[in-house]
Amino acid sequence: MAYLEMKGITKTFPGVVANDDISFTVERGSIHALVGENGAGKTTLMRVLYGMYKPEAGEIFLNGHLADISRPHDSIELGIGMVHQEFQLVPSLTVAENIVLGYEPHKWIWLDSETTQAQVAEISERFGLHVDPDLPIREIPVGVQQRVEILKLLYRQAELLILDEPTAVLTPQEVGGFFQVLKRLCTQGHTIILITHKLKEVMSVCNYATVLRRGVNVGSVEVAESSEAEIASMMVGREVEHIYQKDEISSVVPKLACEDVSALDDRRLPALRSISFTVNAGEILGIAGVVGNGQSELVEVLSGQRQAEGKITIDGKYLSDHGTRFIREAGVALIPESRKTQGLNLQGKVSENLVSNTYYQPPFSKCGILSMDKIFKYGRKLIKRFDIRTESPNAVAATLSGGNAQKIIIARELADRPEVLVAAHPTRGLDISATQFVHEEMLGLRAQNVAVLLISADLDELLALADRILVQFEGRIVGEVDPKTVTYEQLGLLMAGHVNDA
Amino acid sequence: MNSGILSKYGTQFLQVALTLTVALVMGALVMELSGKDSVEAYRVLLVSALGSRTAIANTLLAATPLIFSGLGAAIAFRAGVFNVGVEGSIYMGAFASAWVGFTFLGLPGLPLILLSVLAAVIVGGLWCYFPGVLKARLNVDEIVTTIMLNYVAILFTSYLVNYPFRLPGLSNAMSAEVAPQAWLARLVPPSQFNASFLVAVICAFFMAFLFNRMRLGFELRTVGDNPIFARWSGMPVARVIEKVMFISGLLGGLAGASQVLGVNYRFIANFSPGYGFTGITIALLARNSPIGTLIGALLFGILRSGSSTMEIFTDVPRDLITVLEATVIFFAALEFSLTWLRRKQHATT
């Protein structure tokens, strides 16, 4: 009998089915990988198991008994523990204090630090997870912090440990040691579910793998009997392609160039490691990769929102170390990743959003005074041209649907033919017709000799639009492929970190 | 489109009316519980504030510093900067204005007035500009710094009139008198109502123009609504914050100058009965709208100018007004969180 069985789990959020009738089982004492691209539903499924989300349908069985989990407390009681991608540690408290947080040993009203130390030392020893209990969390490296998170689970006597992308914070050297710890935990009777998109990990340490794609369970395999290629293709699937008409590129004129660009993310970990690439005029360069491999940081660097080392130029002119306005004035248009926070002011009017990058120049502005009339007319013009469904340029942006809101951004950035377009997930959350519209606009720019950089998690989109595709993994470009000849398998392998040796 | 604007102002008006009504009811409750006739008290309040030409003039006079400080608070809040420091600018500006007024005695009336106001405006502006720079460039929390600087301003100006600029022979801490040619003329004697009210009204309309029709207004509104988007659009966010804080302090300076040149004719230590803080209340009540602030200031002017008479005739202490103010602020604090909550709801998915 399986240790854990999730049966028919369906979980929806407004507008999207994150988990669609998912069933799978996990054997006791195994390391079970939950694999899939971003948005496949892995984290959602595990949060349902952990009690953070309540599913619309489905049941959870532990050792054959129906489990009633409505909040994390319940799952903790049942011996389930989860280490989230973002650590739940308190920086100024010590390792020991964090491990026992909420369950502190105490004598009457006083903290019992002796017992705390003893207990922490004991589990640390038992599982081979060595930590210095007296150091505050903010002084220990991220890799060690992860050990603390695991110790937290073990202290609360978790038998099933769910780890969400655990190697994201480890150096290659630390990964080996980490796998040893996992193996030891299993021999001691624990069961581990590993959420990951990295095939190497799956192959080297997991016993089983369940692959999710677009909210559906594509299948489970026994790792020893499978291969990277097989799992990769399950992850990525075979979809019907949209074919767009594209002219051939006549000449290669580099427009936007990145040379040895490196940057840190918000956690001060390296997000971009010496990235170099060029986007040529009149081409769409796609960047593929599972979200979280530095793509957000790349967009932030290119738009002047994040500091980086290295050289970024447009037509040979330096963009690096300059602010966003300078970059925009140099002819770079930006479609940012997060529509609502980075791309729009939802409280503002549609017309105001349409001129947020140009308001300070004539004809919109003269001597510090805005010409509301011209702005209004411009708004009307763009609404018509881009078919933005809204009652008037004075409507508040929050009243528009997602697709139309994205059109505002498209209209703003594309209306005045830019030199370069950096587009990050431009069709995320859009329906088919809106998506098609965006695609056609980008192809239109391509025909006008604009250099387009398209970062997307949607492989179909990249294959349909891009002239070349780079794959980004762990902050590096690990490969360049030709969309006309590449297979899904090859893409999947690259995206999962499997780099060809030859 | 027209229905849109009407409904937007309509809801705003309703919210303000609701908050005020609750405050008035609270006030009535407090009065009744202490055995006073609330209806009579409110009646006397209104009559003494608006019952005669002089009364109205006094009400408008009382409203003048509130208009300035309310606008000062409003512009900062609208840009997302919680500037509690207008009170400090009022003090520093007032002293600067008085200093010019009692130093350059030879200058004729109008130039002296203008110079005096200029001094107030520059000093007041700089007083808020400083914490503005700290916030914009170093991300120093503006709330704490402006609160601290308020106390520094109050104490420093108190020092100035108790020591270097003390008027010998008097026990009250005050400066020398401003030259008589700079005293703002009484437009409706015996009330001290003067032209500074008109300046305040002009400022309100100018600020409305600034918000809606000027480049800086567009920038500060965007920064206030969504600073991340402002950055991504390429707006010079730090400079915007600095400019806004300067203007905020400038308005405080004007409030100070209006009191010095129009009411006290000198600088008196601790002269402000919390104009800056009432300004914050008004700005919150008006949701940072300049015209709304003007109206709110007029309402508070009624409360302030009517309350002392109310006290004389009905035995209801004028401190009731303070209780009303507190109630208004509490409910404004709630509205703050309600809009914030609504914003969060829009932001999901």
Added chain:
Amino acid sequence: MQPLSNLLFGMLRMSTPLLLAGMAGVLSQQVNLLNIALEGLMLAGAFFAVVIGAYFGSAWVGLLAAMLFALLFALIFGFFIIDLKANLIVAGLALNILAIGITSYLLVIWFNARGVYSPGNFEKLPTLTLPLIEKIPFLGDVLSGQGVLVYVSWLAVLFTSLLLYRTPLGVHMRAVGEHKESAETAGIAVKRVQYTAILIGGIMCGIAGAQLAIGDLTLFSDNMTNGRGFIALAAVFFGGARPGLTALGCLLFGLFEALQIRLQISTGLPPQLVQMLPYIMVVLLLIFISVRDKYRGKAA
């Protein structure tokens, strides 16, 4: 040596309300609720200490009343900021103004007094002579013979320290203040912890107010807290919300207060300039912290 021991004695006396309000501020800050309302809570405490004390003819009853009413005000404040999630600054401002308004209002309504009220029908809180310590030559003059609440304020510092660093509740408070999400995930009842901090703080502010009003004389005057709540807040920032350092700040500011009167007499140094120091120090400190954080970020 008399003037020096005199000065230090004065310092301890003047620091008492600051220490109490400071500890209240520390607790609030530790659960990440910036408490601007210390001023108003103290004032409420002061008012009811005098008023209720006069009604019952006993300073002890007055002290109890101060604690209770400050607790009540703190409850209102806490309700607005924790349950209704109101804006911290605005709610704090509101509470301060409410306290000023209500105390002045009731003073007129109940006692027909404007500005000052000194009932004169009961004795202030007693002073304590510390048995052995009073015999020590210099220290005895400084430490012994202080009002009872002075010693209570020292206990408050000890209490706060022990609470924060030696009890599970204290760990929970620090966790909630620093990383609410982690505390929640760990199963801690965040709201309850925050309320506890605010309410304990309220009681301490009440005691602070009592010290002001019935610790030396029995007198209430309008706005008698006179910015002490903000000085206490300044001390909290100065001390990084740590009890020990904050207490040091409070003592320092108390020293300034004691010094300023004496300085004025002896050197003519203006009291206002001395009074300005705490506030300027806080601004400089905040600048220093921000600059340091900025460079620390760059170095990494």
